[in-house]
Amino acid sequence: MLAGKNAEQNEEIIKQIEKDEIVLHTKAAGSPFVNIKGKAIKKDIHEAAIFCAKYSQAWKKAKTKKDVEVHYFKGKDIFKEKGMKTGTFGVKKLKKIIIKKEEIEKV
Helix, strand or coil, rough: ECCCHHHHHHHHHHHCCCCEEEEEEEEECCCCCCECCCCCCCHHHHHHHHHHHCCHHHHHHCCCCCEEEEEEHHHHHCCCCCCCCCCCEEEEEEEEEEHHHHHHHCC
16 A cells, blocks of 8 residues: 655656556645555555545644544546646546444544
8 A cells, every 4th residue: 555645656656657557646636646556445544544534634724523524436447637636636437435433533
């Protein structure tokens, strides 16, 4: 699993993703892009989603810690249009997973 910690690192993460690899990001802006290298099973996706949620701005800055929505998608569904800020990308198809507050606090 690879993850970025700022906009520039997120750009580097996206550049190296293979088309069928899983990528995760929180619904809210300000989280690391997390790339699961190789074939991912459901457990891998869930564990990576917890990591993504834990290190997101949504979690760090929230006064009331709550569940975090994480999106996951394949590398082939990521795109970048002219004018998008560094570290910002669009996604064509995504799935959602809700990471419970209790799961994040365990990490």
